[in-house]
Amino acid sequence: MIAALTAAQAMVAATARLRAAGVDDPARDARVLLAHAARIEASRVTLIAPEELSPEIAERYDQLISLRAIRVPVSHLLGEREFYGRRFRVSRDVLDPRPETETLIEAALSEPFDHVLDLGTGSGCILITLLLERTSATGVGADLSEAACLQASANAVSHKIHGRAEVVCSDWFENIHGQFDLIVSNPPYIALSELQDLSPEVREHEPRMALTDEGDGLGAYRHIAASAQDFLMPGGRILVEIGPTQGKCVLSLFEAAGLTGTRIIPDLDGRDRVVMARMP
Template sequence: MSLTIGAALKATRSALAEILDERDADREARLILARITGRSQASLIADPDSALESDAHETLNRILSARLDRQPLSQILGEVEFYGRPFHVTPDVLTPRADTETLVDIALSEPFAYVLDLATGSGCILATLLAERTTAKGMGTDLSTAALDVAARNVDRHGMADRATLQRSDWFAEVEGQFDLIVSNPPYIAEVEMPDLAPEVRDWEPHMALSPGDDGLAAYRTLTTGAAMHLSPRGRLMVEIGYSQGPAVYQLFEEAGLDQVLLHTDMSGKDRVVEGRLP
């Protein structure tokens, strides 16, 4: 007897409940079934008695096995949604997260013509900013060539290849020119915090993009001290931070001589972005 889509959804939710709360298990179950059936999530719910094809059943078992091994679903499916757009994801980059959309919102609050995205990873920030500002140009840098390959694929996917330059660079080392906006979601997890991360992050995402070691602030020291040479007059620097790092990063911005330093919270009310302006 063939498995129906409704039964497959129920079984998938039940299996995922071993590692996720009820809400996330339901969300991921719908994402998985939508991918393997090629149908929208709405149609899955509207037509639960439709049969699941045998090859789709095999794919479902493979995906579930990988997910229960705590591999992130974004890596298994190969993409994730960020700011309403799909982005290609591999184990070479961090999975774009909703928290980072706070950084994008703040960046878009003022006009900019030339943006620099340091530690670009998947390129989700750069591609999103350029997609939302159709006359702007930008550069994304990363130390990882594998990450730059992913970023190039995403920039091209969203039609930004003619307005975006990707450059291998250790922070500002290979960057030339000035920008009216510099953004970064750098590695910021302290070394002592790494063992406590969720297995999906600790065991599957690139450690170079997660933690600089020590107190987690090394990238912010580099970014704040180097920004002045690459910001145009009144240009803005903004960075994503860990929820407990607001005061420390705020102080680094002020010590670097940046003006109008602001600390922004995310949708959960946690400190998420520090912004400053070149005097």
């Protein structure tokens, strides 16, 4: 009879498997996934390290590590991802919230707003975060994907702001009505030629329509620039996340559309991350 592994031994073995599979930071993932398999907080893993794993936990852990080894994202295995200090439910139907998008959040919160539109809302993390930080504001999240709309709606309910947030299935502005003093978007900006350079976690497990426009990566900005003035209040702002080489092109699109006060905002690593413009 094969003796059961302790939690520490299982983590060592899992780390080796993930390292061999080319996973970045395999020890971290092994630890987080063990906590998930054991249904405990990650901070408690050290406490169970000397203990033998029960067969049920060992089986769950093996399944999780096997999936991670074929590069299924940790967030999909956990079913959630942290963003701006809060947890959001995620799946392969929505783009994973990313730390660099918090640059857009900070820029949006730098001025007051009452009614926000989030184009390509995905998980709803941007819209929901803004409404949680501005408790008097209301907002609309729009996404072409029905599955994403369901995910955003579920996150709005779990964060208890569904009374102030409407989620609409819409191809950009197609089903949007009214005007807003803030429009935000993290659109698909990966050029088709760059898709193969993405990690397997992103390229193979996140929704393609949230990653690329199947063209030069600027298609979404052209759509947004062409219609934004019809939905922005006078003095209203628009903030879009961009790829680090797209700043000047997006700036030019917004200026050509008649928007003013354009500027590029860098992320914490100093890379161009957000373009802001304003309705005259």
